[in-house]
Amino acid sequence: MGTMTTTAVTTETPVVGFDQVSKVYGTVRAVDGLSLRLHPGETVALLGPNGAGKSTTLDLLLGLKHADTGEVRVFGTSPREAIVAGRVGAMLQSGGLMDEVTVEELVRLACNLHPKAYGVSDVLARAGITQIADRKVNKLSGGQAQRVRFALATAGDSDLIVLDEPTTGMDVSARQSFWATMREQADQGRTVLFATHYLEEADAIADRVLVLHRGRLLADGTAAEIKAKAGARRISFDLDGDIDETALRGLPFLSSVDISAQTVRIQSTDADATVHAVYGLGLYPRNLEVAGLGLEQAFVAITAAEEAQQS
Numbered sequence: 001m002g003t004m005t006t007t008a009v010t011t012e013t014p015v016v017g018f019d020q021v022s023k024v025y026g027t028v029r030a031v032d033g034l035s036l037r038l039h040p041g042e043t044v045a046l047l048g049p050n051g052a053g054k055s056t057t058l059d060l061l062l063g064l065k066h067a068d069t070g071e072v073r074v075f076g077t078s079p080r081e082a083i084v085a086g087r088v089g090a091m092l093q094s095g096g097l098m099d100e101v102t103v104e105e106l107v108r109l110a111c112n113l114h115p116k117a118y119g120v121s122d123v124l125a126r127a128g129i130t131q132i133a134d135r136k137v138n139k140l141s142g143g144q145a146q147r148v149r150f151a152l153a154t155a156g157d158s159d160l161i162v163l164d165e166p167t168t169g170m171d172v173s174a175r176q177s178f179w180a181t182m183r184e185q186a187d188q189g190r191t192v193l194f195a196t197h198y199l200e201e202a203d204a205i206a207d208r209v210l211v212l213h214r215g216r217l218l219a220d221g222t223a224a225e226i227k228a229k230a231g232a233r234r235i236s237f238d239l240d241g242d243i244d245e246t247a248l249r250g251l252p253f254l255s256s257v258d259i260s261a262q263t264v265r266i267q268s269t270d271a272d273a274t275v276h277a278v279y280g281l282g283l284y285p286r287n288l289e290v291a292g293l294g295l296e297q298a299f300v301a302i303t304a305a306e307e308a309q310q311s
C-alpha cells in the first residue's frame, strides 16, 4: 500500500515582520534599518537602554507611528488591519486611562470593541481586578492601573500580545501573577512581545531576547546566547595580606576589576588565561569562582562595547 506523502512547503507568515524599517525624529534615528521576524508562540523580550527605540518599535508595530522607510507587517497585513481583525492586544507604557469611568466600565468598553472578546468577568478575574471593578479609574494606584491596562490588552482572544514595560509599578506578587498569566497566554500558542528594563524578567520569561541600541538590533537570541555573546566571564577570589592593585590591573584579558577589602572581582574575556596569570603573579587566591555573566551584565557589556565602537 503506497502512502501519499506530500512535502509541505509551508512558508509560514511571520507574526511580525520588520523589513529595513527606519523612523527618524528630526536628527534622531529612533529606529534605524531594523529587520526582524517574530514567530507564533514565541515570548520575546525587547531590551535596550533609555532612548534605544523600544517604544518607537512597538508604536510602529501597532500602527501608531508610520515608518519613514521600510515595511512593517503584522500577520502578513498592515498593523492597522491586524488590529481591526482583533489579532493584536496591546498594553502601552503610559496609555492614559479614561477618567470618571469605573474599572468594569472601561473593561466592558474594551470587550465591546474586540472582535473576539472574552466575557467581562473573566477578563477582570484574569487581571486580578475583580475586587476593584467598581473603583473609578482615576483613583487607582500605579500598580492597579497597570493591571487594568493588562486587562485591556487581554480583553479578547488576540494572537499577539504587545506589552511596553508591563510590570513597572507592580509589587512582587502582582508581578508574579502577571507573568504566570502571560505564560498561560504563551502556552496557548500566542506570541508575546514585551519591552522591559527588568533584565531578570527577560531572563526568566523570554525564550528570545532582542537587544536594541540606537534603533538597531545588537543581539537576538536566547538569554543564554546573549550571555555567551558578551564573551566575558566573572572571576572572584580572596587574597590575604596587602593587595598589589597595580599588578592585578595589569592582568591579561580584563574588562573590569573591582577590589573591596580582601575580595577581588574581575571580568575577563579569557577567564582561563586570566586565572593562569593570577597564579603567575605568585598569588594564592582563595574561594576562587569563575562564572558566566548574568543577563544584566551581558547587556551592559554588549551595549558598552557598541558605545565604545561608535565614539
Ligand SMILES: Nc1ncnc2c1ncn2[C@@H]1O[C@H](COP(=O)(O)OP(=O)(O)OP(=O)(O)O)[C@@H](O)[C@H]1O
Residues within 6 Å of the ligand: 025, 028, 029, 030, 048, 049, 050, 051, 052, 053, 054, 055, 056, 057
Ligand atoms: N515624538 C518624538 N519626537 C522626537 N523624538 C522622539 C519622539 N519619540 C521618541 N523620540 C526619540 O527617539 C529615540 C527613541 O525613543 P523611544 O521612546 O523609542 O526609546 P525607548 O527605548 O522606548 O526608551 P525608554 O527606555 O526610555 O522608554 C529617543 O532618542 C527619543 O528621544
